[in-house]
Structures are given as structure tokens and as C-alpha cells.
Amino acid sequence: MTKDKVLIFDTTLRDGEQSPGATMTHAEKLEIAELLDDMGVDIIEAGFPIASEGDFNAVSEIAKRAKRATICGLARANYKDIDRCWDAVKHAASPRIHTFIGTSPLHRAIPNLDMDQMAERIHDTVTHARNLCDNVQWSPMDATRTEWDYLCRVVEIAIKAGATTINIPDTVGYTAPAESADLIKRLIATVPGADDVIFATHCHNDLGMATANSLAAVIGGARQIECTINGLGERAGNTALEEVVMALKIRGDIMPYETGIDTRKIMNISRRVATVSGFAVQFNKAIVGKNAFAHESGIHQDGMLKNAETFEIMRPEDVGLSGTSLPLGKHSGRAALRAKLAALGFDLADNQLNDVFVRFKDLADRKKEVFDDDLMALVYQNESGE
Ligand code: KIV
Ligand code: ZN
Numbered sequence: 001m002t003k004d005k006v007l008i009f010d011t012t013l014r015d016g017e018q019s020p021g022a023t024m025t026h027a028e029k030l031e032i033a034e035l036l037d038d039m040g041v042d043i044i045e046a047g048f049p050i051a052s053e054g055d056f057n058a059v060s061e062i063a064k065r066a067k068r069a070t071i072c073g074l075a076r077a078n079y080k081d082i083d084r085c086w087d088a089v090k091h092a093a094s095p096r097i098h099t100f101i102g103t104s105p106l107h108r109a110i111p112n113l114d115m116d117q118m119a120e121r122i123h124d125t126v127t128h129a130r131n132l133c134d135n136v137q138w139s140p141m142d143a144t145r146t147e148w149d150y151l152c153r154v155v156e157i158a159i160k161a162g163a164t165t166i167n168i169p170d171t172v173g174y175t176a177p178a179e180s181a182d183l184i185k186r187l188i189a190t191v192p193g194a195d196d197v198i199f200a201t202h203c204h205n206d207l208g209m210a211t212a213n214s215l216a217a218v219i220g221g222a223r224q225i226e227c228t229i230n231g232l233g234e235r236a237g238n239t240a241l242e243e244v245v246m247a248l249k250i251r252g253d254i255m256p257y258e259t260g261i262d263t264r265k266i267m268n269i270s271r272r273v274a275t276v277s278g279f280a281v282q283f284n285k286a287i288v289g290k291n292a293f294a295h296e297s298g299i300h301q302d303g304m305l306k307n308a309e310t311f312e313i314m315r316p317e318d319v320g321l322s323g324t325s326l327p328l329g330k331h332s333g334r335a336a337l338r339a340k341l342a343a344l345g346f347d348l349a350d351n352q353l354n355d356v357f358v359r360f361k362d363l364a365d366r367k368k369e370v371f372d373d374d375l376m377a378l379v380y381q382n383e384s385g386e
Pocket of ligand 2: 015169171202204238
């Protein structure tokens with residue numbers, strides 16, 4: 001079956017860095033951009049060039065160094081932002097300007113523009129961006145709380161003014177999956193010229209639905225997902241790159257779309273982003289959490305030792321891990337203990353294993369995890385009859 005391609009637009013260095021406390025240094029940004037480029041991200045949103053001298057320099061340098069990815073910068077809906085953005089991204093072999101304005105009633109009130117004035121601003125700024133760059137993305141911020149008729153109107157204006165990608169942000173993580181799919185589907189069916197552009201989805205995770213909403217948007221017709229490594233981003237974060245990419249890989253049976261991501265590079269970049277941003281990954285985070293491929297309970301460990309598919313729907317190697325981990329704790333059983341001891345070079349007779357197992361359970365009741373050194377000590381104690 002030929003699969004439609006879904007473009008991966010990574011905004012770790014822009015929306016991700018907007019997380020309070022996640023600021024990265026210039027060198028760290030260059031390193032992350034190189035890893036993103038190398039793993040096959042299609043578009044890297046490298047920063048917000050007008051925001052600071054540092055952001056401008058980082059975007060310019062990333063643009064100069066990128067080997068494969070399109071390099072994008074963010075700009076508000078004014079000429080000064082757009083010019084500054086272009087000055088930074090123009091060094092890339094494939095540059096993109098991403099300009100946006102808040103279109104919902106709450107957001108229209110901020111610059112105090114009425115609907116017509118805002119429509120005119122969108123027309124003028126997208127036209128200006130397109131005169132500089134032939135790859136222009138436009139976003140109606142807070143699209144999911146914008147009136148339907150007005151959303152159609154401004155999307156049409158942006159397309160006519162030359163936008164090549166229309167991004168539909170769920171800025172405050174308000175939408176739900178069925179609605180997300182429906183919104184994109186209806187926009188594509190309704191807005192003149194929609195077939196000539198790519199629709200993108202940009203979801204935030206305030207209700208924990210960012211990944212589901214992004215995938216639903218793809219089912220509705222979006223062909224670009226905006227996301228960040230580890231789901232880094234404002235408040236509860238953005239859609240996590242590793243989640244949407246692995247969901248599309250594993251559930252190709254119901255979502256026949258492909259990405260260009262080399263998934264084996266996921267774990268390394270996840271760890272680097274956690275380190276440089278200072279945002280540790282929660283243990284039970286999908287795909288990249290410490291426990292995502294770990295099994296402690298006896299039933300699960302026994303199953304895993306017999307057939308890894310019993311409790312794993314993806315191979316740890318496919319996300320860059322060397323294998324499954326079977327940490328030993330109080331829920332673990334004899335099979336995992338025997339396997340662990342064998343890996344440590346101990347081949348115990350059944351009665352010896354039984355003795356060590358009793359000591360192991362006793363220790364595990366007092367300790368969260370029993371490590372290799374603990375086990376070796378238990379075996380030696382057993383041998384010396386202590
Ligand atoms: O969440 C949002 O609406 C954004 C826009 C700037 C695209 O990040
Ligand atoms: Zn955002």
C-alpha cells in the first residue's frame with residue numbers, strides 16, 4: 001500500500017524553548033538542530049528571530065548549517081518581524097517564514113483589531129512574507145476557538161496572499177480528537193484553494209490530548225504535524241514528536257501515513273533535550289520514559305522472557321535502546337531472577353536458586369530496586385552460608 005507522507009515540523013527550539021525555565025544556550029541549540037536534521041525532521045522551527053539577538057543568531061547559524069531540513073523562523077503579523085525572520089532564515093538552502101496572528105475573539109481583542117482590519121493585516125503580512133520567500137506558513141493562533149465562518153475567511157485570504165502551508169493551532173489544548181479531525185476535513189472541503197496548500201496541525205497538551213488530536217487531524221487531511229521532542233512546550237507542552245512518529249509507525253494498519261524520521265535516533269535526542277532544557281522526562285512517559293520498556297512484575301517478566309510481544313508493542317531497538325529492561329523488585333519472579341543471574345555469570349542449581357530467591361524477596365521488600373551488586377552479594381552470602 002502506498003502511504004501518504006506526513007511532514008514532521010519540530011518546534012523544540014521555538015515553542016519548546018518557550019517553556020518557562022527551558023532556555024538553551026547557543027551551542028546547545030546548534031547541537032539539537034543538528035540532531036533533528038540528522039534524524040530526518042522535515043522542517044525545524046529554529047526560533048523567533050525578533051525575540052532577541054541570541055535567537056536571531058541561533059536561527060541564522062542553524063540555517064547556514066542545515067543539511068536536509070527546511071529552516072523556519074517565527075514572525076508576528078508585522079513587517080518588522082517578518083523582515084527580521086527572513087534575514088535569519090535566508091541563509092538556509094530551504095528557508096521558510098512562519099507568520100501568525102491570533103484570530104479568536106479573545107485574541108482579536110489584544111491588538112484591538114476588528115474582523116475586517118485583521119483580515120487586511122493578514123493579507124498584507126502574508127503577501128509581504130511571500131515576496132521575500134516562496135515558502136510561507138501562516139497560522140491563525142487559537143484557531144480552535146475562532147468562529148467557523150471567520151476562520152474560513154482568513155484561511156482563504158492567507159492562501160490567496162501566497163501562504164503555502166496553513167497551520168491550524170490548538171493553542172490552548174482545547175479541542176478533542178473527533179473535533180480536530182472534523183475541523184481540518186471541513187476546512188479542506190470548504191475553503192477555496194485549500195487543495196493547493198498543506199494543512200498542518202499544532203496541538204498543545206493542556207487536557208492530555210495533543211497526540212490524539214494531532215493524529216486525528218492527519219486522519220482529517222493534515223499532512224504536517226508540529227511537535228517537540230519529549231513534548232516540551234508552554235504549560236503542559238506540545239505534541240510529542242516521538243509519540244506521533246511511533247504511533248504512525250506501529251499503527252500503519254489504521255493510519256497509513258509515513259514520516260521520514262529515523263526512529264532509532266529518538267532516544268538519544270530525547271536524552272539530550274532533557275539535559276539541555278533541564279526538563280527531566282517522567283519515568284512513565286510514552287516511548288522515551290525510563291519505564292517505557294521496563295517490566296518488573298513476575299507475570300510480565302516471565303512473559304517477556306518467553307516472547308517479547310506479550311507485553312511490548314514495539315521493539316526497544318526501534319527507538320534506539322539496546323533492549324528491554326527487566327528490573328528486579330518485589331514483584332519480580334523466579335524466571336527473571338534466574339535470567340538475571342545467568343546474565344551475571346551464575347548458573348545456580350534449583351535448590352540454590354530457591355535460597356537466593358527467598359533472600360532476594362526479603363531484600364526487595366526493603367528496597368525499591370535490587371541491583372546487580374545486591375544480587376551478587378546475595379549469591380556470595382548464600383554460598384558462604386551467612
Ligand atoms: O500555539 C500556538 O498557537 C503557536 C503559534 C505561534 C503557532 O505556537
Ligand atoms: Zn504553540
